[in-house]
């Protein structure tokens with residue numbers, strides 16, 4: 321697979337030919353344009369990693385083209401070149417965000433070096449951005465229970481092996497965190513980690529999300545777009561909620577995993593892929609295979625290294641460490657001092673069952689930090705908070721002193737949030753369950769004389 325897609329814009333055919341040859345030999349895929357109009361047409365249709373742009377072109381000015389691109393929000397890195405570079409043009413180009421300005425006659429070696437460094441820098445920046453985002457979220461797996469110790473060993477082994485990994489576990493148990501840790505500890509960590517949530521993408525778009533598409537492949541595909549497999553080249557593709565992948569797509573994914581080749585939707589070029597796949601699901605895939613809603617052959621392909629995350633209630637000894645970790649993170653994120661937990665508060669936290677697992681614990685702590693009137697969190701505060709931490713039941717909902725309207729609105733919001741997390745078929749089931757729960761809730765409130 322290509323090391324990057326580059327567009328060279330110059331009106332001298334000999335320059336286009338020699339640069340195309342030199343860059344292609346280094347493993348880049350190269351497109352050329354002899355003027356501004358053709359360049360604009362190509363930029364409209366294709367996605368490039370880098371633009372090499374001459375200043376003086378027969379039908380316009382390269383610096384103007386750069387300006388137009390930036391104004392339209394296109395931030396593809398640009399290397400300018402010119403045979404009669406004026407200081408003014410160089411200054412204007414640099415102000416507009418050109419990454420480098422090369423004088424003609426060009427030294428091919430110098431251009432290759434600039435291109436390589438630039439693309440490396442772009443990748444490093446993307447990686448740094450992901451890392452920064454992860455640091456804010458808390459990317460370390462916290463916990464010292466035997467379960468967690470074993471899990472860390474499994475992650476290290478999976479990271480070393482390069483095999484396909486299947487991460488299983490209830491919602492909120494840390495499947496994504498584990499997938500990210502496997503990538504981070506693997507020798508692929510310098511290349512991207514791409515994620516596709518198979519439950520969140522409309523079924524008819526999954527294929528183009530995964531494999532990309534060519535311009536005009538379907539209505540709305542105005543521009544060539546690279547898919548997750550291509551973007552993850554050399555790195556890892558995290559297929560989240562893989563159990564929700566439609567059957568037709570499962571067959572295509574299986575073929576890609578077997579043949580290690582993809583074709584963009586609407587394209588006829590075959591591209592080699594070098595990507596490690598980590599999949600995750602909270603569904604019962606064995607039952608899905610029996611019900612023929614998940615292909616058994618794909619299951620076998622993905623399940624090479626199975627990794628099962630225990631629910632939080634099976635490792636309660638991790639709760640204090642997790643709670644303290646979240647207190648620190650959330651207080652720092654909200655710019656407030658860190659509250660302390662009383663012994664009673666810790667006992668109450670440890671006694672709870674956490675159907676939403678670690679995510680629920682984190683949400684509880686978030687709410688406590690934001691709402692804590694003073695900086696000590698006691699058992700009472702925990703109990704009040706836990707009463708509303710899950711999809712509410714009439715019993716958990718009632719809190720003296722808070723107007724019923726507010727409580728019902730809050731309950732409704734939580735239900736809507738829950739419903740939005742699900743998709744298609746699941747959505748219908750969830751909505752029915754929530755409807756039932758809601759009517760039950762209103763009935764109960766009426767019986768309690770709380771309905772106004």
Ligand SMILES: Nc1ncnc2c1ncn2[C@@H]1O[C@H](COP(=O)(O)OP(=O)(O)OP(=O)(O)O)[C@@H](O)[C@H]1O
Nearest residue numbers: 460461462490491492493494495496497602678679
């Ligand atoms: N062991 C852990 N240490 C620290 N934080 C954790 C741990 N496990 C989970 N978390 C946190 O809990 C939250 C949920 O984790 P994550 O998104 O990885 O779960 P998940 O299993 O993918 O959930 P879902 O099935 O709902 O997608 C995140 O905020 C994550 O940082």
Ligand SMILES: [Mg+2]
Nearest residue numbers: 495496560600
């Ligand atoms: Mg997840």
